Amino acid sequence: MASEDDFEEPQFFDKDRHLQFLEMMYALLPSHYQTQEINRLTLAYFIIVGFDVLGSLDRIDKDAVIKWVLSLQAHPKNEDELNKGQFYGFHGSRSSQFQSNVEGVSVPNGSHLASTYCALAILKTVGYDLSLIDSTPILESMKNLQQSDGSFMPIHSGAETDLRFLFCAVSICFMLGNWSGMDREKAKEYIISCQSYDGGFGLIPGSESHGGATYCAVASLRLMGFIEDDLLSKITSPCIIDVPMLVDWSLQRQAGDGGFQGRPNKPTDTCYAFWVGGVLKILGAHKFIDENGLRRFLLTCQSQYGGFSKFPGQLPDLYHSYYGFCAFSLLDEPGLHPVSVELGMTDIATVGLSL
Numbered sequence: 001m002a003s004e005d006d007f008e009e010p011q012f013f014d015k016d017r018h019l020q021f022l023e024m025m026y027a028l029l030p031s032h033y034q035t036q037e038i039n040r041l042t043l044a045y046f047i048i049v050g051f052d053v054l055g056s057l058d059r060i061d062k063d064a065v066i067k068w069v070l071s072l073q074a075h076p077k078n079e080d081e082l083n084k085g086q087f088y089g090f091h092g093s094r095s096s097q098f099q100s101n102v103e104g105v106s107v108p109n110g111s112h113l114a115s116t117y118c119a120l121a122i123l124k125t126v127g128y129d130l131s132l133i134d135s136t137p138i139l140e141s142m143k144n145l146q147q148s149d150g151s152f153m154p155i156h157s158g159a160e161t162d163l164r165f166l167f168c169a170v171s172i173c174f175m176l177g178n179w180s181g182m183d184r185e186k187a188k189e190y191i192i193s194c195q196s197y198d199g200g201f202g203l204i205p206g207s208e209s210h211g212g213a214t215y216c217a218v219a220s221l222r223l224m225g226f227i228e229d230d231l232l233s234k235i236t237s238p239c240i241i242d243v244p245m246l247v248d249w250s251l252q253r254q255a256g257d258g259g260f261q262g263r264p265n266k267p268t269d270t271c272y273a274f275w276v277g278g279v280l281k282i283l284g285a286h287k288f289i290d291e292n293g294l295r296r297f298l299l300t301c302q303s304q305y306g307g308f309s310k311f312p313g314q315l316p317d318l319y320h321s322y323y324g325f326c327a328f329s330l331l332d333e334p335g336l337h338p339v340s341v342e343l344g345m346t347d348i349a350t351v352g353l354s355l
């Protein structure tokens with residue numbers, strides 16, 4: 001007879017179930033993702049790079065993926081159009097490729113910085129040669145998104161500007177191997193102005209420190225070459241950011257249950273094991289993490305159906321599953337590919353890109 005113990009969650013990283021979960025998502029997204037149809041490229045990024053982190057990229061049809069992603073790139077009709085201030089990156093999905101204006105006429109919709117980042121990361125992951133991309137319109141038009149303070153809008157028609165979109169722009173330039181799409185000095189100044197009195201970074205200057213914003217800040221500075229890796233070991237040399245305070249703030253985000261929180265007094269959540277754990281990795285302070293505690297916490301968020309949830313015992317979602325896989329990669333889980341923290345993909349996918 002089955003005992004109660006048979007139904008307990010496994011106490012190990014259950015790679016086979018995670019692969020089943022990703023395969024299910026790859027074949028057909030569950031209906032509750034329908035409202036996120038506009039973010040299809042982002043969801044595809046979690047699935048495809050997720051397969052790569054799990055060392056199982058052979059399970060997807062790479063040619064089909066390349067064809068689909070390339071079909072979402074926006075192209076200006078001519079030089080004139082390129083200079084009108086629109087952003088020519090990638091659309092989030094087919095349905096966002098066109099939108100109707102007030103007269104009911106279909107007009108090209110603005111593409112989005114986050115979709116463009118995801119598109120390039122997917123293409124690089126499946127081995128597409130990014131030098132084949134028509135990158136001039138992307139880089140030329142991306143300049144229009146940078147504000148005078150150095151921050152970035154995600155779309156040409158105006159929206160919030162903060163560190164998330166600056167990170168996307170930095171990653172895009174890095175992956176394309178061309179910095180003409182942005183003013184790096186201004187971007188650097190903006191990032192520095194986002195470091196808070198407690199050492200963490202807020203999404204905009206003067207805002208509360210946040211794990212995700214702190215990741216965007218540190219990863220961007222590293223990709224732009226303004227900080228070295230393993231900064232903690234070079235603490236005696238002057239640095240453009242306050243490293244000891246930053247390390248302190250980041251380490252304090254690991255709570256008593258072993259998980260990481262995004263901000264003080266918030267519950268621990270799977271994704272911050274990557275956002276904050278990743279910052280500590282870049283800074284060379286990963287060794288101070290309580291790894292056993294973190295592993296224990298993450299396993300309470302591992303679903304019996306595969307994937308990870310935000311909080312212990314909930315149903316899994318793609319976002320937290322992907323960052324759960326990355327967190328386990330940072331913990332050197334056997335059988336997983338090492339992750340390039342700064343770029344949000346695996347080390348092997350970044351071959352040819354130099355940090």
Ligand SMILES: [Zn+2]
Pocket residue numbers: 269270271272310320
């Ligand atoms: Zn989360």
